[in-house]
Amino acid sequence: MSKRRVFDIDFEDTAVPAGTEPPAATRRGPMAAAISENAEAVSARQATEAGIREENDRLAHEYMKLKKNGQITGLVPVDMIRMDKLTRDRSATRDPELQELKDSIRAVGLSNPIRVEETRDGFELIQGFRRLSAFRELLAETGDETFARIPATLQAKGEDLKHLYRRMVDENLVRRDISFAEMAQLAISYAGQRGMDVGEAVDRLYASAGRQKRAYIKSFVHLLNSVGDALKFPESIPRATGLGLVKLLDTNPRFAGQLRAVLDSQRDRDAATELSLLRGAVTGGAGKPKKPKAPAPKSSARTTIKLNRPEGVARCTASAGKFEVLLDHDFGAVDPRRLELAARAFLDQLKD
Structure with a gap:
């Protein structure tokens, strides 16, 4: 008779009681879903707006930094630009080289x-100042x-006035055509505006210049303070002539009055005539031009060259x-100053 083996088998209790169902997944209604989606969209939009504001703030700070350093360039209407804040270092008389600047602007534009x-x-x-003057004249002349x-x-806005003057002065120091009289006049005006000694004004404004050049400027300050109101074209005075006049002012107490009398004797003078009078005063040594030499006898010779x-x-x-x-x-179209320089060079070559 065969024997039957019995095995113990364990089954998990997975039976579901009769009359019950497994719990169904939680379901949201349409209103709850809409509210949730809207909250997510608002959160995303706020994050985007915060990023835009942060970028705008960064760009604004960068713009102001560039602007403070003078690195933002634009086109500015010439009739909206005033010249009241700084005393210009340019003479108010006609600039003989302005036409050349205007011709250059018309040909190739403004590079600086x-x-x-x-x-x-x-x-x-x-x-x-000269570039703005050239644009204004070109607009008036052409209507373009x-x-x-x-x-x-x-x-x-807000840069210290001292720094603004230094910027203007340092730019002009690289120009060869700025005269000692114009630099001296700027120092006089600046000293009066700031309530300081004019010598200190020269040292402050022209700190980038050498000591010798500052000494020359101070000499021209002395000249302008002594007879400046009697001069019509101080910007035309060369350094040597100006220093010669200052030396006579220092050694002869009557020289200032004598020089004024010489200048007043020709009120309707031009720049060349005034300079001739000043040079004559220096060489004459007493505030009067030297007596002209007796004319040499005229020759009947005639020379022709090609x-x-x-x-x-x-x-x-x-x-x-x-x-x-x-x-x-x-030759009539040549700038008068160039003609004068050419004529002087020609005559200097003929000196004995």
């Missing part, structure tokens, strides 16, 4: 923007709206008291 500071109702000029707006670097030039053949004729050049060239 001016510098302005924003004000409540416009802009204040910091650097670029191209010259109604000038390239300018925008500078933030020069081959790129413009053509120049025919030159020299005789007593006369030198004539015939060339197919419009």
